[in-house]
Amino acid sequence: MGSSFPPLLPPQASTVAVEVDALYALLVSITAFFTLLVVGLFLYFGLKYARKSESERPIQVHPPAWLEIAWSVVPLLICLVLFVWGVQLYFKIYTPPKDAITIHVVGKRWMWKVQHMSGAREINELHVPVGVPVRLLITSEDVIHAVSIPAFRIKRDAIPGTMTTTWFNATKVGEYHLFCAEYCGANHSKMGGTVYVMEKDAYQRWLAGPNAGQPPAVQGARLFEEMNCISCHRNGSNQRGPVLEGLYGKTVALKGGGTTTADDAYIRESITNPTAKIVDGFEPLMPVYLSQLSEEQVNALLAYVRDTLGKAERPKDAPAAGTTPLGSPTTSASPKASESKGR
Amino acid sequence: MSTPHHTAAHHEEENYLTHDSSIQSWLLTKDHKRIALLYFLSVTLFFTIGGLFASLVRIELLTPAGDFMSSEMYNQAFTSHGVMMIFFFLIPAVPAVLGNFLMPLMIGAKDLALPRINLASWYIFIIGASLAVFAVLTGGLDTGWTLYPPYSSAYSQSRVTIAVAGVFIAGFASILTGVNFIATVHRMRAPGLTWFRLPLFVWAHYATSLVMVLGTPVVAITLFLLGLERTLGFGFFDPAKGGDPVLFQHLFWFYSHPAVYIMILPAMGVISEIISTFSRQKLFGYSFVAMSSLAIAILGFLVWGHHMFTTSQSAYTGILFSALTFLVAIPSAIKAFNWTATLYKGSVSWETPMLFAFGFMGLFLIGGLTGLFLATMGMDIHLQDTYFVVAHFHYVMVGGGVMGYMGGIHFWWPKITGKMYSNFWSKLSALLIFAGFNFTFFPQFVLGFMGMPRRYHSYPEEWQILNVMSTAGASILAIGYVLPAIYLTYSLFRGQKAPANPWGATGLEWQTSSPPPPHNFHETPTVTTEAYDYQSLPLSATPEKGASHV
Structure with missing residues (x-):
């Protein structure tokens, strides 16, 4: 077992991971605030105004209109902030920079077939250089799959007949999970392996190693x-x-x-x-x-x-x-x- | 229960349960109350089957390796769990059981507008459910409840066609129920019962019925296309034949997202009734809550694309769906605030239904707010298809939908059966379900953010602790769900006799005896006040203290 206590954050190993986590922290705070506020008020009123006798007939409260407007508008404004940040981040994650290197990824039950532009090929592994934007061009040979690399906070469906794109810029040398996130049958949970983030020269050596092939x-x-x-x-x-x-x-x-x-x-x-x-x-x-x-x-x-x-x-x-x-x-x-x- | 010694003093009135006890009188009944009970027994059975499959899933996930059963069996287990729970429990549960029983009673009618159609809907439901149960028990179904092609159309070796036919058929039951409710609310309201005097339960079911009638045909067509694709090799969803697998997702979610509102809106109606009754306050912002149900029903049809942010769907389409999804959060927020404010300066009684309502509030809030994570496009990329999504929709559909259903069953049990259940055991059950649920599903939010994909038979070792917590919680949850089966059954035989209005509630259903007579009311009631008028509630309508203790 990896560690004795359940970890709460996946490794943060790409340039966008930091921003995704900041947005996540905001969302967690909003959720905690409103849950505690409403549940807290529910309990507080429920205890403060607890029934004292069976014949109790409380005065009917007539809600002021401003209150209804306030609790409609405030959530709307919060949603607006989340919406804009979410859209901006979405475009960032799915728009590769011009200087990104390209790697082709083809999903097939139950493996990821990866080809680098030097010709190097690998299956259920992905070797990439650190600090270099990498663009994945993704498709599938059979059913729908999805490339998922949680440490980079990216995911994209592999759809037969269609090519999809995502990209990342890895920031930390290390080994990370590579998953298939879209259910694809018997060995869905075995479809994947490891992403190896390497120093640039190590990556060049790897490309020229036993996996090398015709570009x-x-x-x-x-x-x-x-x-x-x-x-x-x-x-x-x-x-x-x-x-x-x-x-x-x-x-x-x-x-x-x-x-x-x-x-x-x-x-x-x-x-x-x-x-x-x-x-x-x-x-x-x-x-x-x-x-x-x-x-x-x-x-x-x-x-x-x-x-x-x-x-x-x-x-x-x-x-x-x-x-x-x-x-x-x-x-x-x-x-x-x-x-x-x-x- | 009155004993023979007392019959002279308290003449037992004929009620809908006792006036004819032949098998035929049940199987051919046109009484909405009896049909509600037929649905109650059916959905309880399917909930049990779905629950057993859930147990298999949680046992497998105790260990990282896929060692309890084969991956093929595991895939069938989670698929069967989803299909049973969604199509044969959650969608019919509140409307077809509580809605069926209460809609005519709440509007002062003798029955639904179309009693024969109502009976037909139950038979259609049973035929569809039988096909689906046959499919999952013989040869199984392994596509996930979402049935995405090309896996479901060209690759799965399981009984896709039969299961899909079952869901297709059961859809007609849903349409018929929706049509029936709409006709009933329009045509059968008692004199004086104007639209804005309707209980919020009725508003919620009216909104739900719109979704059932407008949405279900789309999933029926979609499943029909899938059946053609699988059996005859049409190419609607096959890129090799010029089709598009993502097209299926559009069609599927056009129904299946609104279907979430079929599960949650009626439960919200239940919660409105419970909170008002046990606070003795007219529901705060009555018209806002009523209109928010309609807003949810309408906006719910316009957000399906948020299930597809990581597909090839265009980013600009995605922006529109993201914006509309945030909009649909607002009416839910309005409801939550109004429910809470209803307690303010009320007279709050913490009976069992109120405990379930409290559980609903806590769980539905978390479920709804975590929906914001998934509506936020850049966040959804990381969370899509992980356990975060699993946790989110269980908080909404089980934390919201099932809590509402349980609250409703406990609230109207005295009316339905004429018996009171045990206070102690029912409160214990509410607490166990609330605690067990959080233990089960809260760790799954963390697992999802860690990146654990859903529908995984095996998983990396570092996630075992969180999975063990989840399975442990599920055991508590299971006890919480088994308990009511025991004490509610017990109450039928040994429970105290329920008075007409044990909670001091204002709805018309509480003005007739418990259980109601075959035709609901001896005289058609006339309504002169708005809903939730506790001021004019006669003091004698309040329960005798201790009546509910067994």
Whole structure:
């Protein structure tokens, strides 16, 4: 057993943990104050005005209106403070900073499959450097799971067919619990293990150690070749899909109006469900690859589009995203369109 | 009970229990009071089954390792506990037992507006419950009561379809009860009983009925879709077929959050009656309390998304749900303050029902206030799906709902059965339940903040002490719940005969005999005053001292 007395606080090991705990302390104080106030008054009145004889008929009290207003408005104001602080903290926990490193996490009954961008892989463990913002891109292969790291005060559902995000900046070297928090069947409580927060150089050594593997961006480049993605996603007369170089993080105009940001969730969706959002100026010609690709392969393609193509120079003669590219098919009678069907 | 020697002096009047004792007269009864008793026996049985599953869960959690039963069995145990307690005890308990018995009596009516529909609702409930019990006892159900797909639709090997069919069917019983109450309040009020003279119990049940009628069809449709998905492979919730598993959560919580108010609003109605009666004060801020019930019922429909702050639900949607959730806290706060203020300059008597009301106040306050933690988005991320949530909703639904139900049973037991129960044992039971409950669930708040996820068969060693405390508390709680089964049953045979109005209460139900005659009132009462008019209560209506001692 860890300690003889029940601990009251989980380890405080991320930058947001401090703020979450401050908010928690405020909430505990509010709860204690109002519980003691109301229960105390209930007991006080109950004893002070205890019935003295069975024939007692007390004078009826008529409540003043200001009292009703007061005890409606004061809780409302308290709620307003909690609401604003809660929203602000929520955005902080779920909005990774720009300089965060990325780690892919895939849930599968009953394991967390983790891949670092260097290629290192691990299962039911998570090695991360201290003092570096780390972004988790989370999805699931089967049922809904949830990544939970109490020491960092973060949690996010892993939902099949969807990519979710959370991030943390670990502040203390050590070992912490990694859980699955969304019920997922027989071994739900065994799905998880340990988060290892390491010094930066130790983390680099770990990445190069026995868990090392091919970086997902490299694996993605190979898939990009094998699946012949380039035949459409290239600049020039045969172009049938948007140019991907320099795309990551840009704003994309969509067919039928509106825009979206080319973030990880958008790129993932465009691979697995390409007709969900069509870039303005293109036709929904891309086949659905969902059943042919594993979540790891989708992540590899995502890493390639994000980390390799995303940092590449956009071709000078490429049209701006969202404008009609040269030679793009506008009717199905176009020979290029029928060519693409044959593929 | 009058003995043969006294029958000449005190002629025993026929009452709803004695006027016909054949089995048929019970199974085909259209009397709301008898149907209430049929519901009472049924929900007591399902509470017992749910309670046994809870015991299995608490025994398993005594040790960190999953060693008492297999993880599959454990998953079935907590699922069965949840399904039984929520759908077959908490949702019907107060409305179908106390509401059924009291709504016509409180408004001076002979029966509910639709007596045959009332009987039909009990049979529908029993059919649904039988299917669910069959499912959990043969092959089990292991999805959690929340039934989230894709686990429930494509992965679970358990009897999901049958259990879901049971809940689907039982939902119609709930709809029929709601329709019946609404029709009754609109059409059957005694002369002079205007809306703002109604007891707050009636207001609370009216608000509850709105939720039952408007919300239950949505969960029925949702469960129907889940059944189709599981049996025929539709893809509503399957991303591989273009569906979305989070869509199920939206639909499920659209009903299941308001369902919490089906459990708590009628209990709040009970508490209003008890506190007013045992303080001899008109409920402080009567119209605020009445309107807050409606506000809770309406706002309760607009907060479902707060169950999904950690899913893929958009952050901006989440903000709206967070704001609305804080708003729904206000009417509950108004009620709590008004209940407390009712005691001010009152004439307070600490009989057993008042002890349960006090227990309700303490537990419901903690339950409601810990709801603020979960409405606060940034805080909810850490607490979602942990034991903090488990503790929170037990404080609300058991601390609030069941305490209210127990208070109501003790308050109206003399009216329902014509017998008084033991003062000593009933007060002991109220204290044991209050203490046992806190011992059981308070440590779970701490466990939740430590990060212990819910529905865990095994857990890290450092959390054992808190889990042992929780299980120890649950043993006390269990004794607290078993005691009433004994002394209430005993009272049926050996209890003192109850007078018409043992507590000196003002409601119309206390103006007729205990137990009431088959048609409730010999003459339709006429109402000339507001509710809770203790000034015009005749002094003779107060109980003979010591009448309640066995």
